[in-house]
Structures are given as structure tokens and as C-alpha cells.
Amino acid sequence: MTTDFSARCPRCDNRSFEPPETLDVAVEIVCHVCGHHGKLVEFADLATLDGIVDDIKKRARETLRTQVAQLAVAGAEKILRREVDAKVHADLLASVQSQL
Numbered sequence: 001m002t003t004d005f006s007a008r009c010p011r012c013d014n015r016s017f018e019p020p021e022t023l024d025v026a027v028e029i030v031c032h033v034c035g036h037h038g039k040l041v042e043f044a045d046l047a048t049l050d051g052i053v054d055d056i057k058k059r060a061r062e063t064l065r066t067q068v069a070q071l072a073v074a075g076a077e078k079i080l081r082r083e084v085d086a087k088v089h090a091d092l093l094a095s096v097q098s099q100l
């Protein structure tokens, strides 16, 4: 996560917030000036939210890429197994046929 964290309390305009450990739109933030608390999405500036959304997109893409690769490998394994089986069967058939 490289996003710079910048936030503002929607109630008292306090701007001094420490970045939370996890930058996620659902993280709870508390304003130490007025005590207002809510989700990060309420407090964070647009640039911060943009960064978080970009990060979520990047992670989603990586997850998808991994899952697509796993599916491709699983599909290839199935095809190969079937082809190997078909070849074994063909060889067996040929060898049986030659003995008849």
C-alpha cells in the first residue's frame, strides 16, 4: 500500500489523523477532537479513496489472474489425462488387434 493517507473529520474539520494500520474503506476512524467516529470512507479525502480503490482493483486483478491460471492448469490436466488415456487405449487396442 503506497497510498498517502489524508482525512478530515466531517463534523469538526479536524485534519490531524494518523493513517490506520489497514487502509480499507470499512476501517473505523475516531476523531480525537470531537469524538465523531465512522468508517474511513466518511473521513478520507478523495485522493486517499482513489488510492484505496486502485489498490483494491490491483489486488482483485492479481486474485483473478491466479484463479484463471489455476483453472487453465486444471483444464490442461484434464485434457492431457484424456489424451493420454485415449492414446493408451489406442495402443492397447492396436496390440490386441495385432494378436488376433
Ligand SMILES: [Zn+2]
Pocket (backbone or CB within 6 Å): 009, 010, 011, 012, 013, 014, 031, 032, 033, 034, 035, 036
Ligand atoms: Zn471531529
